[in-house]
Amino acid sequence: MLSIVWAACTHEPDVPPRPEPKPDTTAVDSALLGKWYLAGLGRVGDTTVTPIDSISYALEIWREGFLYGHYVNGSYTWAGDTIHIKLNAEDEKRMPEQIRRYREALLSVTSYRVDNEHQMRLFYDRGQRYLLFRDQPTRPSKQAIVPQDLLTTWIYRGRVYLKDGKKTLLPNIETGRLRFNADTTWVFQLSTGQLTGSFRTDGQSMHFTITPPSLKTSPNEAYYLRQALERVTSYKIYDNELRLYEGGEETYVTFQKAEIGTGRINEHLCRPWKLVGFGHTADGSVQIPEEGDNLGPRFFMLEFRVDGSLYTRSSTNMLYGDYSVDGQSLHMDVGAGTKVSETKEGKAYIEALHAVERFELQKDGQLKLFYNQGRDYLLFRDGLSLISSPPPAELLGKWTLAQIRYSARPPVVFKPGEHTITFHKSGYIDIEGYKLFGSIPEDQLSYGYRPWGKENTLFIGWTYFTYNLEGETLTMTNTAAVDGPRYVYKRLRK
Missing domain, CATH: 2.40.128.490 (Uncharacterised protein PF14869 family, DUF4488)
Structure with missing residues (x-):
């Protein structure tokens, strides 16, 4: 098990496809080439080396003048015992402090020395300091102890931004689940891809290592989540919520424990619904919204999802939120999304959703959401056909x-x-x-x-x-x- 953890606790480079060598490539010292692991920072004349982190960052040097590593992809030039490094631009404001120190040191490197086939030094600060690399990652002193309350499956809810004391949730586009395992590995499953890797914790600190190949060239949900996970520095668990903080506590990714609510969600609710109209219990009348030029078949639709989130389209806008079920009782919180340019019916629809108290699934397959102490209700019919494309012949x-x-x-x-x-x-x-x-x-x-x-x-x-x-x-x-x-x-x- 220790060897597994050791292998997991290294930052392997995100290596893109290897470029074709240039015909005029300048020869380099072959002792430089290969994969090295950062052991720490040292000062000339002092035998003590200070680790920059509790894990080893991998740095891969290629003959063609390229180098790759965690946050340190770039190129280099070589002549004699001198070497100069140029790194690709990154948003350093979001980087952990140890990564910024590492990058600054690499950008200041002027010379190098390979002591033997197992150890390399890159000198900077006018040759007075150096980065020490070895050909093997540093072994952790002991096996990581993973908090038990973390070892479960978490449902991805979205990203939260705090500004001026106000919390704004940017909900996820699709359902995803993050699973932490006792061997310090994790897997994040999404329909657009799967992310895997290892993690480490020390108190409330949290650091993710993400397994190549890189998804940075694919602008989908997995791509943005990968970027967010790379920036995570700490975590907190509040009851059934997991927060992964990016730097400070102003921005974080939020999750809900998967087990919570299981059995209380009525799966027959979990489908897309199309609004028929605004109903009144006293006389049984139903007021049908006026479909104007700006209204299409997908508007006034509502979808409950099995993870406790909901999605709706009003008269003109898309909104996200949460819901909870207890028997026939139903509470809905519809907040994330713009509410501009709503029609009269659109505003009434959003207000009614916030006021919903309970639901009834009718024998004819329709759904009623009651509000105003049961005096009024929203009447829905199944809306799956409205959001779906015609199936192709090869599926039938x-x-x-x-x-x-x-x-x-x-x-x-x-x-x-x-x-x-x-x-x-x-x-x-x-x-x-x-x-x-x-x-x-x-x-x-x-x-x-x-x-x-x-x-x-x-x-x-x-x-x-x-x-x-x-x-x-x-x-x-x-x-x-x-x-x-x-x-x-x-x-x-x-």
């Missing part, structure tokens, strides 16, 4: 479950025809022989193809799945699942 038809795969277990194999799903053009699927997606055998469930315009996404029951369709094979994975399962289907021919 009958599929048989071939395997269920998990990341750390052997796959479960099934006989052809034993468990099947059938995708219909009408927007429904038939499920036979196996309890899938919160259904029971013989259930007929509606499904959404690329709902809300999300590429490679299916919505079945109340769950989002990423899918991969290659010829006769269809693979689906729950977007919130960290360790699986992945459902692998084969087309069933008659």
